[in-house]
Amino acid sequence: MEERQAMLPPFGAELPEWDATQARVLDAADELIRRRGLGGVTIAELSRRSGLSRPTVYRSWSDADDVVRSALLRRVIRILGSFETPARTRAGLVDDVLRFSARFRADAVYGRLLDDEPEAFTRYTLQRVGSSQRMILAWLATAIAAAQDDGSVRRGEPREIAVMLLLIAQSAVLSHGTVTELIDEVAWERELRAALDGHLRP
Template sequence: MEERQPVGVPPVWEPTQTRVLDAADELIVRTGIHGVTIAALARRSGLSRPTIYRTWSDADDVVRAALLRRVGTLIGRFSAVADTRAALVDDILTFTALFRADDVYARLLDEEPEAFTRYTLQRVGSSQRLILGWLAAAIGRGQRHGSVRAGAPEEIAVMLLLIAQSAVLSHATVADLIDEDAWERELRAAVDGHLRP
């Protein structure tokens, strides 16, 4: 059996950029997306507006980068790319749990779910592309192992992302219809069924 390969490295941020992104995280948790302005970022990070504008064109750009960093951090918690269907299914369920527990994403899921329409549902952004690359690499390895069905890994990854994303974003909507254990069990079955040869 092949050894699991290291997961791709998330983007690296310079110290000044990190200060701005830390400020964005704090603002999102405290006030939501609408509280993230260049002026608020400057105040919270202790940096000047021109310094922020050297990297980002506007506050929306900073929010997108902050969300990308959060996803990169979550993916970075996996030490290796899954190489079997069972390992990939486990990783996807673990990722959804980490995503839902993350301070920034939990705040958005609970208080501002419409933010996901803007940042994830209107177009495929850099955060989703990072997830898709992670999934496609694992799908390819699972195919070589023989436990994942044939097909273009990138295409299978897109549908896996849609399945998991829909389940996470709709979780609160169906909480009265399905308990947490059942939600996890059914998501696991959906993901496993999509990958099974």
């Protein structure tokens, strides 16, 4: 998987790997979501777009929903891979969460879900803690622990603090489109920054 070398150990030691055949299926899933939304992702369409047989797709995934979850996880790994090292201070951590949020919203697949299928985004990202969220939580917890050593983040279990930090950011990102008439982009980022900083401040 091309993204693997971009990741550093603190981002999670157990990164999934997809071979070339699986990557063709995931690329097909990305394209289907962008063009048709989640309703367009079926095993038949994945087979057609990837040029692979249905049995080949089924060898790696149980159903289309399973493929979608893998595709979304791969995109989260790519976004995390764009960060060279975890932050080591509260200011750096808040900056990184805001940068992650911006890249997440700009992502072709996640952006499509946020704009056109927010209920699907909720189903895949909020109703249960899946692999994508666990990857993000590991990234956040690593940075939180480092910033605690720096003294700029309050004491506490890093993973517990990370859970609430993720919930704050996820809620802000999910609700962004519904509050654009009430708050502009600059104010939205300013208030999200204040909320994140307040959660972490000693």
